[in-house]
Amino acid sequence: MVPGERIGLRALEPSEAERLWRWNQDPDVMRWMKDGHPQSLAQVRTRLEGRPPNAYGDVLFGIEVLDDAELIGLVRLRDAEPERGCAELDIYLGEKEYWGRGHATDAVRTVCRYGFGKMRLHKISLTVVTENHSAHHVYRKVGFVEEGRLRQVFRRDGEWYDMFTMGLLEGELRA
Ligand SMILES: CC(C)(COP(=O)(O)OP(=O)(O)OC[C@H]1O[C@@H](n2cnc3c(N)ncnc32)[C@H](O)[C@@H]1OP(=O)(O)O)[C@@H](O)C(=O)NCCC(=O)NCCS
Numbered sequence: 186m187v188p189g190e191r192i193g194l195r196a197l198e199p200s201e202a203e204r205l206w207r208w209n210q211d212p213d214v215m216r217w218m219k220d221g222h223p224q225s226l227a228q229v230r231t232r233l234e235g236r237p238p239n240a241y242g243d244v245l246f247g248i249e250v251l252d253d254a255e256l257i258g259l260v261r262l263r264d265a266e267p268e269r270g271c272a273e274l275d276i277y278l279g280e281k282e283y284w285g286r287g288h289a290t291d292a293v294r295t296v297c298r299y300g301f302g303k304m305r306l307h308k309i310s311l312t313v314v315t316e317n318h319s320a321h322h323v324y325r326k327v328g329f330v331e332e333g334r335l336r337q338v339f340r341r342d343g344e345w346y347d348m349f350t351m352g353l354l355e356g357e358l359r360a
Contacts, residue, residue, distance in 0.1 A: 189295035208279025270307035
């Protein structure tokens with residue numbers, strides 16, 4: 186367990202596939218996420234069971250609330266290469282009743298600390314749809330800055346949306 190203040194980060198168990206599958210069915214959770222094609226519960230379970238162990242290039246954590254040990258979301262550092270010292274961050278909280286309580290802010294800070302400390306990354310990057318105001322707010326709050334705007338690269342319900350690319354350098358993480 187990698188502890189934050191109110192959440193901890195930990196590896197996922199294959200038995201948690203049903204929860205992940207349920208989150209992926211929720212249009213509110215998936216609204217600003219790239220969702221791909223629908224997957225059955227059996228497919229999600231197979232994917233989770235066959236997932237290689239966490240390694241430098243792909244670290245996936247479950248976000249667990251410290252108070253009640255509930256798994257509420259996922260956070261991931263992917264595509265890291267030691268030569269470049271950079272990784273991409275993704276996060277989502279599937280349990281909506283936990284939104285707005287600071288858990289995502291805590292999880293982003295905790296995974297960034299892990300990336301800069303344990304993985305010795307120099308930079309963490311991400312993309313976020315410009316209309317995803319709460320996620321954008323969380324990223325800015327912990328120190329990410331906009332580095333560019335990708336025009337009309339995300340489509341939802343027939344509309345095209347822009348995305349910000351954002352970056353956080355070692356030493357820029359705000360407590
Ligand atoms: C985006 C998400 C991770 C935020 O999680 P969360 O636990 O609600 O985040 P926090 O409670 O830590 O912080 C939310 C912040 O956004 C702010 N916020 C909420 N709605 C907002 C809005 N419309 N405009 C601006 N800020 C907003 C809150 O006030 C809070 O800031 P504060 O702590 O300074 O008051 C969560 O809603 C989620 O998983 N959504 C679905 C998946 C997703 O969009 N992932 C991100 C993809 S880039």
